[in-house]
Amino acid sequence: MTPLATLVFAAAESEETVNPLLPAPADLVWSLVVAVIIGVAFYRYVLPRFTEVLDERTAKIEGGMAKAEQAQAEAAAALAEYRQQLADARAEAARIREDARSEGQQIVVEAKSKASDDASRVLENAQRQVEAERTQAAVALRAEVGALATELASRIIGESLADEARQSRVIDRFLDEIEASAAAGKEA
Amino acid sequence: MRGPLRLTTTRESALSTVATILPLAASGDDSGFHAPSIAEFFPDPIFFAGTPFEINRIILVRLFTTVVLVTIFVIGARRAKVVPGRFQNVLEMGLDFVRVNIAEEILGHNARRFVPLLTTIFFSILFFNITGVIPFLNIATTALIGMPIVLALWVYVTYLWAGVSKFGVGGYLKNSLFPPGLPAFLYVLVTPIEALQVFLFRPATLALRLTANMISGHLILVLCFSATQFFLFEAGGALKAASLLSLGAGIAFTLFEILVAALQAYIFTLLSAAYLNMAVEEEH
Numbered sequence A: 001m002t003p004l005a006t007l008v009f010a011a012a013e014s015e016e017t018v019n020p021l022l023p024a025p026a027d028l029v030w031s032l033v034v035a036v037i038i039g040v041a042f043y044r045y046v047l048p049r050f051t052e053v054l055d056e057r058t059a060k061i062e063g064g065m066a067k068a069e070q071a072q073a074e075a076a077a078a079l080a081e082y083r084q085q086l087a088d089a090r091a092e093a094a095r096i097r098e099d100a101r102s103e104g105q106q107i108v109v110e111a112k113s114k115a116s117d118d119a120s121r122v123l124e125n126a127q128r129q130v131e132a133e134r135t136q137a138a139v140a141l142r143a144e145v146g147a148l149a150t151e152l153a154s155r156i157i158g159e160s161l162a163d164e165a166r167q168s169r170v171i172d173r174f175l176d177e178i179e180a181s182a183a184a185g186k187e188a
Numbered sequence B: 001m002r003g004p005l006r007l008t009t010t011r012e013s014a015l016s017t018v019a020t021i022l023p024l025a026a027s028g029d030d031s032g033f034h035a036p037s038i039a040e041f042f043p044d045p046i047f048f049a050g051t052p053f054e055i056n057r058i059i060l061v062r063l064f065t066t067v068v069l070v071t072i073f074v075i076g077a078r079r080a081k082v083v084p085g086r087f088q089n090v091l092e093m094g095l096d097f098v099r100v101n102i103a104e105e106i107l108g109h110n111a112r113r114f115v116p117l118l119t120t121i122f123f124s125i126l127f128f129n130i131t132g133v134i135p136f137l138n139i140a141t142t143a144l145i146g147m148p149i150v151l152a153l154w155v156y157v158t159y160l161w162a163g164v165s166k167f168g169v170g171g172y173l174k175n176s177l178f179p180p181g182l183p184a185f186l187y188v189l190v191t192p193i194e195a196l197q198v199f200l201f202r203p204a205t206l207a208l209r210l211t212a213n214m215i216s217g218h219l220i221l222v223l224c225f226s227a228t229q230f231f232l233f234e235a236g237g238a239l240k241a242a243s244l245l246s247l248g249a250g251i252a253f254t255l256f257e258i259l260v261a262a263l264q265a266y267i268f269t270l271l272s273a274a275y276l277n278m279a280v281e282e283e284h
Helices: A002-014 A025-158 A164-187 B002-028 B057-078 B086-110 B112-133 B146-177 B184-233 B239-280
Strands: B045-047
Touching (some): A025 A164, A025 B086, A025 B112, B057 B112, B112 B184, B146 B184
16 A cells, blocks of 8 residues: 555645545445446346246256156166066067977876876786686686596507507507597697 | 456556656646646545545445446346346346355355445446446546545444454464464564454555555546647647547557446456455464
8 A cells, every 4th residue: 555655645745635535425325336236137027037037948858867867767768668568578489488398298108007007908908818718718628638537548458558669650640630639629 | 367467567567657758748848738637536525525435426426326237236136037138138247246256166165245345346346337438427436545445444343343253363363363383483474474464464455456446447537638639730840640649548548448447347346255254264
């Protein structure tokens, strides 16, 4: 302030005494007037209006953001639904495949058991038949052997038992006859 | 806060340099060189001479500036849209600067209700300052102390009222005059100082800082350009060359004054915000 004061005093020496730090009445009056004018314009109109516009802008931006968020949420929901459906379809397919496989296995098992039943039944029948035939043969044989033995004995007794050679001839002839009759029976 | 102080001292030292050169230049040639004086700020009245409504050239500039300021902002507000244009962007940038970088920075959560005051003061001072470098206006109307006094009183009344309405008269005085955490005997020293601060120094320095800056800025510019005129047209021979120097200085100081105009508006508003904050904040 010193140099300024020097200037002020220098000026004061030559001209009428004025102090720039004391306001002239007109200066104060007009300062007050313009301050009131500017104050009223700013407080009543300019600043509220700008605030309003800024608030509106904020609201719009927030609204836009909310809309975007909503759209995003919808898209996410759709995606989740689609994935769910896909998973369901896959599960369904797997289930169907599993069913088919188990069914197939069942069929195979059934077929196998049926085949083995059939086989055992056939075998049983055969065995039974063989047994029957054997029994029949045994019965027939027993009757025939009795008759044959009787016939052989009578023949042996009918010939001379002393002649050993004749005896063996009789036995041989007897056996040949049996063979011949057996062959004849086979042909018949 | 250090920046503005340093600037002020720089400017004052510059002023003192110029002031010491001045008598040399004047005594070097005693023809028609007129050094700028404080009478610069008291031109002859134009209207209503002798009444309290006396209007001189500076008051006319002040009224003109008011019209321009109000017109710009009213038009800007009227055309304000949600999607801003260029003009609105510039205005909003200015409004945002005050709201964010001054009010919210200093006052924090108390900022909202003081934003209109700070905004009005900032743009008033900025516009009244900047006329100092606008051709044909050529005077910062804040160089007349009436305007700074009115604005400083506005801030003064607002911070006293804000403090009292928040804490009551007793609470506010206790808050501002008896800073807590001092030994009792120190209050003998501190309380009178704080009282002077709150009730006198704060508004007075607000007004004086602004006016002194604008007066000295205007004097420097007048000095530079009238010296240029003198050197070029009235001084003889080699002294004509000095006009280049003084013209260069004048241009440089014009640019500097643009900075000072904005800076002083910023400082005034910033300090106002700080004083308001001291009045309403809970703890010092």
